[in-house]
Amino acid sequence: MAEEVESGTARVDAWIWSVRLTKTRSVAATACRAGHVKVNGERAKPAQQVRAGDEVRLFHAGRERIVVVRRPVTKRVGAPVAVECYVDNSPPPPTPVEAAVVGIRDRGTGRPTKRDRREIESLRGR
Secondary structure, eight states: OHHHHHHOEEEHHHHHHHTTSSSSHHHHHHHHHTTOEEETTEEOOTTOEEETTOEEEEEETTEEEEEEESSOOOSOOOHHHHHHTEEEOOOOOOOHHHHHTTTOOOTTSOSOOHHHHHHHHHHHTO
């Protein structure tokens, strides 16, 4: 751990994996390459360095996580320690009721009619 404190920086893909925002480092690197990770508002490549105070935005598993780096770590740490490495500014995840309002159609019901489509769009707020 002395190695991480001395350098003061860490690769963004390794840091995302280390603080348990993604399950594997390869998933974190893939998210970076796909443009789902932003550091201080800019798209991040997997090898980009993060330091304390940087804002990292990660879109993963259907929600956006907004975290501010407190401490850069390069090795995966336990969950209690991981929470101390960042400040979570993410919006709360949608409740199951809000998630169900999306307008899920039953399988095999066919293509929605014009009326069905309008009802679905009104539920989505369009």
